[in-house]
Amino acid sequence: MVSRKKFDLGPMLKPKSVAVIGASHDSEKVGHIILQNYINGGYSGRLYAVNKDASSKILGIDVYTSIMKIKDRIDLAVIAIPAQMVPEALEECGKAKVKTAVVVSGGFSEVGETELQNEIVRIADRYGIAMLGPNCLGVMDPRSRVDTLFLPTYKLSKAQIGGVSFVAQSGAVGSTVLDLISGEGFGLSKFFSYGNAAQVDEVDILEYLMNDDETKVIVMYIEGIKRGKEFIEIAKKITKIKPVIVLKAGKTAAGASAAHSHTASLAGSYEAHDAVFRQFGFVIANDISELIYYSKIFAYESEPSGGRVAIITNGGGTGVLTADAVSSTKHLTLAEFSGATKKILTASMPKLVNIRNPLDLAGDADSKRYGDAIAAVAGDQNTDIIAVIVLFQTPGADSEVAAELIKIKQTANKPMIVISIGSEYTQMHKIMMESGGVPVFDSPLSAATALEGLLDYGNYKKAVA
Amino acid sequence: MVSRKKFDLGPMLKPKSVAVIGASHDSEKVGHIILQNYINGGYSGRLYAVNKDASSKILGIDVYTSIMKIKDRIDLAVIAIPAQMVPEALEECGKAKVKTAVVVSGGFSEVGETELQNEIVRIADRYGIAMLGPNCLGVMDPRSRVDTLFLPTYKLSKAQIGGVSFVAQSGAVGSTVLDLISGEGFGLSKFFSYGNAAQVDEVDILEYLMNDDETKVIVMYIEGIKRGKEFIEIAKKITKIKPVIVLKAGKTAAGASAAHSHTASLAGSYEAHDAVFRQFGFVIANDISELIYYSKIFAYESEPSGGRVAIITNGGGTGVLTADAVSSTKHLTLAEFSGATKKILTASMPKLVNIRNPLDLAGDADSKRYGDAIAAVAGDQNTDIIAVIVLFQTPGADSEVAAELIKIKQTANKPMIVISIGSEYTQMHKIMMESGGVPVFDSPLSAATALEGLLDYGNYKKAVA
Known part of the structure; x- marks a missing residue:
């Protein structure tokens, strides 16, 4: 893949204004849970709800039928609507000069809808929107109280504020790790679940975290790396500045095959990845439990x-x-x-x-x-x-x-x-x-x-x- | 060491009558804590307190100045008095036809007092008393509610009743494992901390547990084996009947040296032990956490x-x-x-x-x-x-x-x-x-x-x- 522009993820993690597209009255809908989590989490920025059909307020928040109707510059749009409707919503985000978007909706390349995914990437690229996802949990930052995760909060104990940032391709692995670290004394800086990585990918995220002063330690779960050359470039720089702990799935043939089925990751040989990680001083974990042990030692020592x-x-x-x-x-x-x-x-x-x-x-x-x-x-x-x-x-x-x-x-x-x-x-x-x-x-x-x-x-x- | 008589540990684990020698009014004394634990634990057998100097009741239990004064046949004497006084107390146990004794007192071969230790072995042998220890935590059986551990109960969460028996040379390892399994769904059958193993040793304990119907799984922590030949004999038989999980300390030269310093165990080469364990189908754990995982799988499956x-x-x-x-x-x-x-x-x-x-x-x-x-x-x-x-x-x-x-x-x-x-x-x-x-x-x-x-x-x- 060719080298391409760098995305500024700052407005995604530290947004002054957030719009939830797909906000809903139905408390079981993802768009409702996300809005609720923002309110419960004490997010102090400007919060807006967008729903094509809604009229009255949702959870006390004003609802707009389109993001273009909001008279405010939106830093982060969280998109939680059916896949076919995402292109139009993203197009409107572009027109409204939204800076970043998290597409939590599934139904793209992970189910074979590659063209639909390509379409949203083209839209995001055309308008210069930094887009995370689709098919992801999104981001969490306990300092800015940004939280796009659509998981019921009672199922997931809250981590403390700290210096460890987690980057997980898999939402399931990411959320279990988030839950697991709630019992640990070290705390969370940023959380990224980036799903299909259609546009913003692990290289962009590492670039952002390398320069993020709140992040002391970076912890990654990855199934495959798309931009090998760029990954090596950032790998070379990043570990001189802060430690990166990595758990790579697909260590065995059976695991690699399962990873391919899961996120269509071309895992490449584990040995090749392993060699790159070792060459650039990554700390290699063999299990989720080791991720936690390494996170702890680097957070404290x-x-x-x-x-x-x-x-x-x-x-x-x-x-x-x-x-x-x-x-x-x-x-x-x-x-x-x-x-x-x-x-x-x-x-x-x-x-x-x-x-x-x-x-x-x-x-x-x-x-x-x-x-x-x-x-x-x-x-x-x-x-x-x-x-x-x-x-x-x-x-x-x-x-x-x-x-x-x-x-x-x-x-x-x-x-x-x-x-x-x-x-x-x-x-x-x-x-x-x-x-x-x-x-x-x-x-x-x-x-x-x-x-x-x-x-x-x-x-x-x-x-x- | 020569082959010698087998000891019946039945009365130690399922005693109808228990005497605590060294029972004390002083709530910080080991003899007080043990008596208290028997009372709190709901032991329903006949319980006696022995203290040379005491007159009034301790914790509501009648006190005798000598075990010989008790008009009851004692199945288990728990001895918690200074080392120099143990020979006399054990001699009296012998005269009183006590069946088994747990000597929790330290101050024997682990501090160089080998002759004192030999003396109590001679006394126990002469009277046919099965003696555990000295320098040990002793035994626990949640079914019979026998508990000779002198650890404050608030520090050690209680395990459920179950089918896993733990045998630990080290009291510290034993008590942490006991505490750790309290959070697990599988439960405890028997616990043995056998300390200096002056008389009753791991071979006797394995023999007992092999024939104990309440024990489905045996888990051991050992630093050294004294009677190699007898150990191999029991090893050959026991794993045909039930699984034995073993954590052997002294895997490395540094560990072996530390083990020698700790319990004067001549660890022998780890490889030699390992070979015996493998030959006879022992399940070999590499860490305390693995002990727990193996205990669980064998308890359930x-x-x-x-x-x-x-x-x-x-x-x-x-x-x-x-x-x-x-x-x-x-x-x-x-x-x-x-x-x-x-x-x-x-x-x-x-x-x-x-x-x-x-x-x-x-x-x-x-x-x-x-x-x-x-x-x-x-x-x-x-x-x-x-x-x-x-x-x-x-x-x-x-x-x-x-x-x-x-x-x-x-x-x-x-x-x-x-x-x-x-x-x-x-x-x-x-x-x-x-x-x-x-x-x-x-x-x-x-x-x-x-x-x-x-x-x-x-x-x-x-x-x-």
Whole structure:
């Protein structure tokens, strides 16, 4: 495909004015749900409803029979009407000088209606409208309170505001990830579900997110890449600026065939994509759960100076499992404490604590013992990363330990993560620690996987700097 | 080590009478917490408190200055007193013909007091007491309401009653797993934390669980095996009867060294252990999270007749990822639907549903569409396993879909699992489905891992039958 103009997605994510085309009185209709979500979400820009047939207000919002009747410049038109009616609506958007459009309607190339899809692209191109979709969930930005998702809000827990942006070709994968991160302490910057990618595609979105100061980490789910050359160009630039985590579907022949059936993506060989991702320092996830682990580590931590991990634990067995998990990675190793560190630890720890890595503080370890141990290891020049295991089932571990870790984290000059495994009492402390800036992982393996991703990305950045 | 007598652990798990030695008025003392847990847990057997110095009742329970003063035959003595006092207490247990003892006290070989540990083994052996520990959390059986764990109950959510038994050398790993499974629909049969394994060890416990009708699945965390020959003997027998899932610490040199420091386990080479586990059909977990996935699949499902998986989904992308996850295993494959199945599906599905595997029912799939699709695939002779993806964020998926899956499961003649990913609304439906007998996994990868474990174990059983 030829190189073509760049689209400004700014008005789509930070619109001063939004029109919902297909707004409806019928509470089951997509156009109703979207309008409702804007109102419930507290969107503070100017909001308009468009419906060819409507007369009275919908949800208290004035209804226009055409977007051309609105005496305001519209930044974003959300189009939720049957596919055959989209060209006319988009044509009117063009005449009304609408800047961007999200076409949530399905019924285009994904069901063989390629010509209809080509038609709306021609219209959007002719009027210079940046168009996302069709057949997509659209965009979400918790800061501007833009939310074009037509999913009932009770089914989807709200994510916090943060620095992680998600880009998903698949609406289903996108919405599950959005829902999943609501329980995490890191928050959302932008969400894109781009569906058929008829015009605006992953390259445009990456370009936008690369320059978006609110986005610290980019996370992608993709089934196929259309503009390979342009993708490589942006890939080369973007990872020098911020980390990009990618989950690519179609890893196996069966998966690639399924992906083709799903979004008509010509998946190409997974190996070819994988090679490009690796060449440009993308962090490659193998599962949705890994997307979350990587999102967390990059949201909370900067790259470490090396891969030597100190493990501090109040449970011996979990320390052993973490030593195994760290040593099983390619690039992380267990730190060897310096003589000075060993001296400090010997002086500050009770006799029963064996001064070695993993450092087992024992089941009665309290906030003081944790604090002393971490302080010693934080100052150790042989340690690059601190992994603290806190098992809250043990008698000594309580909110004071969590508070101590939050305090230490504020001055720590190296990545420090926590591994806490368990149910309600543990989850409460996870929320507490993550609110305080300490990322918490639910298993030794997930922590080691995340830390290695952080290290590898850091090494890539050093190599290309 | 020489072959030696077998211990009857029956009275330890199903005691008609329990004495807590070291029962205390001090609510922070282990002996107090254990007594309290028996009372709170609703233990209905005869309960006694023993304290050398105590006079008045503790928590309403009569206190004896020695176990010998109790005019009742004691099935289980829980010993929670300082290490040096344990020999005398155990000697008195012997004289009082106590059948079994759990020594929770620490301060033995794990801190170099090997002679003290040898002494209590000699006493237990002399009197024929089956002794668990020392330095352990002991046992739990939610049916008999035996619970020797000295952990505050608010830190540890209660697991349901079920068929999975956990055996953990490490108290910390054991208690986190116990806590973790409280959120799962499968329940607990027995829990053993056996600590220093001075007398009763993993071989005795496996022997007991092999013959325990309440135990359907055995899950182990081990750092080292003492009696290799006897372990192999029991290993050979046990997996013909029920599945054994094992997480072995010390996979790496660093982990093995840490394990040695933790429980003085001579870990031997991980490879040697691994070879034994594989030879005898153990299911090998690589992480605590995998322990949970395997526990779940074996608790809910019988072995499949083969490894051909049908995937039914309401989210295309998640279907693709599941196809990838299934195809990435060694032994699972995607099923190729028979001509008859394709005909049935073509007749019953809407036009937009592409009749292939994964079968994408689309985002508006409701209980009827799920029901029709699963019924067709359940009757397909080319399908051995059904993996149903339900993304509850989509408009069509609700409690009716969950209810339909529960209904179908009751007559399904092949393993059927669900993959649902998400937060609160999803978790509510997970609980609903698991209560109804349908296991729910939180990612394609975890489901595929679990299913392959089930298939491999089934193949092992066929091979040795």
